[in-house]
Amino acid sequence: MRKRLLVLALLAGVASLGVARVAGAEAIDAQKFDQVEKGHYLTVAGDCAACHTAPGSSHDFAGGRVIETPFGKIIAPNITPDRVTGIGAWTDDEFVNAMVKGTGRNGAHLFPAMPYTYYTKVTRDDALAIRAFLNTIPAVHNTVEPDQLPFPLSIRAGMIGWNTLFFTPGAFKPNPDKSAEWNRGAYLAEGLAHCGMCHTSKNFLGGDKTSARYEGYDLQGWFAPNITSDKRIGIGNWSVDELADYLKTGHTQAAAASGLMGDEVDLSTSHLRDEDLKAIATYLKDQSAPSPNQAQSLPSDQPIMKAGAQIYADECAACHKSDGKGEPGLFPALRGAAVVQQADPASLLHVVIRGAQSVSTKPAPTGAAMPAFSWVLTDDQIAAVVTYIRNAWGNAASAVVASEAGKARASLAERND
Amino acid sequence: MTRKLPRKDVVIIGLGWTGSILANELTDESLDVVAIERGPWRNTATDFPVSYMQDELRYRIQHELFLQPSQSAVTFRNNTNQTALPVRNWGAFMLGNGVGGAGVHWNAETWRFLPSDFVLKSHVTERYGANFLPADMTIQDWGVTYDDLEPHYDAFEYLCGTSGTAGNLSGKIQDGGNPFEGARSRPYPTPAMKQGYGHTLFGEAAKQLGYKAFPQPSGNLSKGYTNPLGVTLGQCTFCGFCEWFGCANYAKASPQTTILPVLMRKSNFEVRTESEVTRINLDNTGKRATGVTYVDSSGEEFEQPADLVILCGFQLWNVQLLLLSGIGTPYNPQTGEGQIGRNFTHQTMSTALGFFDKDKYNFNPFVSAGSMGVCIDEFNGDNFDHGPLGFVGGGYIGQVQTNGRPIQTTAVPPGTPAWGPKWKQALKDNYLSTINSGGACHGSFQAYRDVYLDLDPTYKDRFGRPLLRLTIDLHDNELKMSAYLTDRWSEILQKMGAKQIVKQPRKGPYDVTQYQTSHLCGGAIMGDNPGNSALNRYLQSWDVPNLFVQGASAFPQNAGYNPTGTVAALAFWSAAAIRSQYLKNPGPLVHA
C-alpha cells in the first residue's frame, strides 16, 4: 500500500488578472530515447506518481488521488496522454507552464498542492523530458472528479494573489561559489525533489515560512523533521555519505524511513543515481541551522522520567536496547537520534501509538516494523515513555504531556492511511 | 463451479520454510510463481508483538498460532487391531499454520545430520552385521549423502545467521565444537549463544565425565546479522517465549526474518493465503501434474494450472495430499508394497528432572532461548559402539531448557501432594532450582513395517475428504535406546550436583496426548529406486516427474537431531537440481 498525501498551501485572496505568455519552444521528439529515458528518471525524482497515481491503481499517472489540505480536498489530475481526460491535447508550452508557473491549460491557476513553487527551478529541457516520458505511457481515460474545495477557495483566480506573495518563479541559478556537485544537489533539492514541501513549515496562508526553512513541518500525522545542520535535531551529525545512503536505502543506524518519508524513499529517492543522492546530501548538509539549540535533558529523577524508564525497559528495550543504541539496519538507535528530539513529537507519538513499517528497498529489504502500543499504554504512559526517550542517554527535548498523546491518539484514529 | 485461473510456471503448496526457499530460488530463474497457503499471512510486528507475545496460556496452552484440528485433523491408533480415533486436540505434536509455517513457532535448533545418518542401513549392516537389525525394521539409505548436502546446509545456516561453534572445519577438529559433526566448509556465521547457569553447569559436568560439550547450534541469534539476501535479523534477548511463539524482535530465523522481505518484493511472485489445496490434478496419463485445485476462505473453488508443482506442506499433509490425489501407490503393511505412507517416524524424546538445593542453585529458568543450551554428541547416531547394547540409533544429550514458563515448568519432587499448602511450598522451593530440560535426550526413531500412514475409512475433514490415519507405536529398539540415553543424562545431572533425579525414559505405548516434538517424518520417502521410495534423490516424484515433494516426509527414518536443518538443506539441494537440470530438460532427473 503506497498511500501518500502531500501537504499543500492554499489561499483565497486578492484577485488580479494576468495570463502568462509562454515563449514557443523546441518540439519533443518521441523517437529520442535519451530524452524519454531522462524524463523517466526526472519523473521519479519529482515523485510525480506519488500524487498522480491513485492508491492501489494499476493505472500509473491516471490521477484520482485525494490530496488532503487544511482547507479541503484536491484531486490530483490525470496526466496520461489521454486527449480528453488527460494531458494528451496539451501543448508542450502548456505543460511546461503548469510545472514551472503553476498555470493550467488556458492559463487557469493551479493550487500549490502541485509543487510548482519548487518545480519552477526545473529547466525547460528537463520539463520537456518529463513531458516526453509522459507521452510514452499508456493513455488512460479517467475523468478525475473536480476539486472538493469549498467556495471561495474553489476560485482558482485567487491563486494569482497568493503567487504574488509566496511564489518566486524562475529557473534555478547556479551559485558560482559552490561546487558543481553542490549546485546539482541544490537544483534537485530545491526543484524536482521539493524537500521543503514537507520539511519547511508553512505560514498561515500556506506559503513556505522562509524564516524557518527546513526546520520541519507537521503534516498528515507526522512531523517531517528538521533537516538543517543542527547537530541535535537536524542532520548536523550525519555525514554526506550517511545521508545519501539513507536516501538510497531508507535506513541508517539512527533512522528508518517510514510513513511519508518511507513512501518518498520507496517511490523516488531509492531509484536515483548515487551521484545525485550525494549531490542532494552535499547541498542539504550545507544548509545552516538558524540558531544553536540549547535544550537541556530533563533530570532522570523526575517522576515522569522514572515511569518512562520502566515502560521503556518493558516495551521498547527488547528492540531498541536498554542503552538506546538499537540494531543497525533493523531497529533505529534512539540515543542521539534527531527524529526523537524534534520540537514537535508528532512522529514519535505516531509510531508509538499505531506502529509503523520501515521502508523496504533493494539494498535494505528487511522492512522491519514497529508494533502499535495504543492498546497497552494510556495517554499518561505514552507521554512518559516518549518523554523518557526524548531525554535519556543525553537526548534533550521538551517533555510531552498526556493531553498531547491523547490528541495524537484521537487524530490518528481518524486516519485511514 | 470451479474457476480456472491463468497458468503459472510454478505452483507451491504451502509457504513455510521449504515453500519460501523454493519460491525464492525459482523466482530467481524468472519463473512466475504462486504459493497457495492454507493459513493466514503472519507478520512480526502485528502478529507477534513484544507487548503481548509472552502469553503462555494463549500461545502454548491454547495453541493460537497452530492449525486447528477443526480445519484439519488426523486419526490415530497404536496398531492395526485398534480402531483409529480422531486426534481432537493436538498433543503429541504441534502443526504449524499460516505463512512461515512451523518456521514461525520452532525453537530454531539448527542441526546437521551425521554423515552416517544418510547411509544408515549400509553403515549399520557393515559394522554390526545384517542380523543386528530387527526383522521388522525398515530403515534404508537416503540416496543422498552428507557431502551432497554440505553446501546446502551451509546455505541455510548463512541464510539464518545460525549461531554456533564449529567442531569440524574441512576435516580439522575444532576445540569447543561438536567433534562428531560432518566436515563443514566454513564456521557458523555468528558466534555461539551465551548460556545460562544450568546450561553452563551441564557443560562443566559433561567435561568432567570426559565428554566433549559444545553449544547447541542456534537460529536464535547471538548478535545482529544481515544475510546474503540483505535481510537483517536482531539479537536474541533470552525472553523464554520461543517455541510455540513467534519472535517479536526479529531474532529467530524464520521465513519472515530471512526470505519473505525479499521474496515479497518480486513481481513474479504472489501468495494466496487462507486457501487450501484440496488436490493435485493429473492429466489422463496420471504421469503429469496439471496444477492444483484449491478452495479459498469463502468456499469458492479454483483450479490453478501450472507446469511444475512443488508440494511444501507439513509432512502429514504432504502424504495426505498424495494419497488424496492418487499419486503413487499407497503402502500396504501386510505386503510391504507401495510407497505412499511407508516409513512413518517420529522422535524418541526423554529426560530426567534434576532437583537441586534451592539455597545453592538459582537457574533463573525464564532467562532462556529456544535453542540455547549445551550438548554432547557421544551417544548420537553411530558415534558409540552399539554392539553390546542391542539397539541402533541414539541422540544428542543436553541441557537445552528453553524456558521457565510457569504453567508448564513448575515440576515438583515425587511424593509432593498435587494440591494444597504443600504443593504451593514445593512449587516455590523448586521453580528456580530445577533442571527441567524437556529435550534432554533427543533420540532417533527408526522405521518399522507396521508404523505407517494411510487414509482413515471413517473420519472426514470439512471438505468430506478422509482424514489421514496414523498407525504408530514405540518399538523395543527405541525404548532401549531411550533408557540408555536417559541414564547417561542422569549421570551428568548427578555430576552437576542434583540432590534428586527423576528419570523419565520414553515408555510405550505411543501416546498421542504426550508432546514428543513435532518432528514427524517419512511417508513419502526419498531413495535410489521406485521400489523403495516415493521420491528420487532430488525429491522428485518417481510417478509424476513435474511434482517435487519437499520436507521431512522424505526422510527414510529420523535421526537423533531436530530435522529443520536437514529439511532446509534438502530444499536447497532440490531447488539446485530444478534450476540446473530440470528446467533445461523437464522430465525425470533419475531414470529408474
Next chain:
Amino acid sequence: MLRGGLPWTPGAATPPEAVTPGGWKYFTAQEAATVEAFVERLIPADELSPSGKECGCAVYIDRQLAGPAGRNGGFYMAGPFQKGTKQQGAQSADTLAQQYRKDLAAFDAACRAKYSGKPFAELTNEQKDETIKGLEDGSFKLDGTDPQDFFKLILKDTQTGFLADPIYGGNNDMASWKMIGFPGAHYDYRDWIDKHNQKVTLPTVGIANHPNWAQQ
C-alpha cells in the same frame, strides 16, 4: 492475494481481552459457589499467597468456559464418538463447558447426599479437604462421571489460571509469579544472561499489568 511487498496495517494488534471480575458469565450462582470453595482449598491462603479464590481462579475458569475454550473451539468435533484407549486422548462429544456442568451437578448431589443436604461450599474446611481427597483417589463416587477425571480437570484448570498471565483473571496481583520468583512478561533479559546464580530483581509484570509504570 498478496504481492508487491510485505503487507502491513497501521494500528493492528489483537491483544487478549482483559477479564474483569464481578458476576459470572457461565456458572450459575450455585456452581460458582462450589468452584470458589473448591479452588480455595486447592490453593489455600497462607504466607506464600492469597487463596485460589482470592486470586480469581474461579473467575478464570468461568470466563474460559464462557469463551472459545468452553466450546472446544478449534477441536475436531465430528462424530462418530467412541471410547478409545488412554493414548488416543479425549473422545467426548461434550464440550468442556458441558462437561463442567454435568460434573458439578453430580458433585453437588454427592455432597448433599453425604453431608445431610449441605452443598460443598457450606462444609467445614476439613470436610472439604476430605471430599477433595475422595475425588482424587476415586473413593468419593459421582453419578455418571468419573470422580478422578473431574478432580484432574478442575485441578488442572485451577493451577493453569493461577499460573497464567493475570489478564485472564486467575492470577490477581501476579500472586503466583511473585510466589515462585517468575518476573513475568518481560522480553529482554540480555542484562541478566551473564549473571549466573543471581536473583533477578526486575519488577513482576504481566502483559497488561505494570504496577512499575506508575508515576511516583
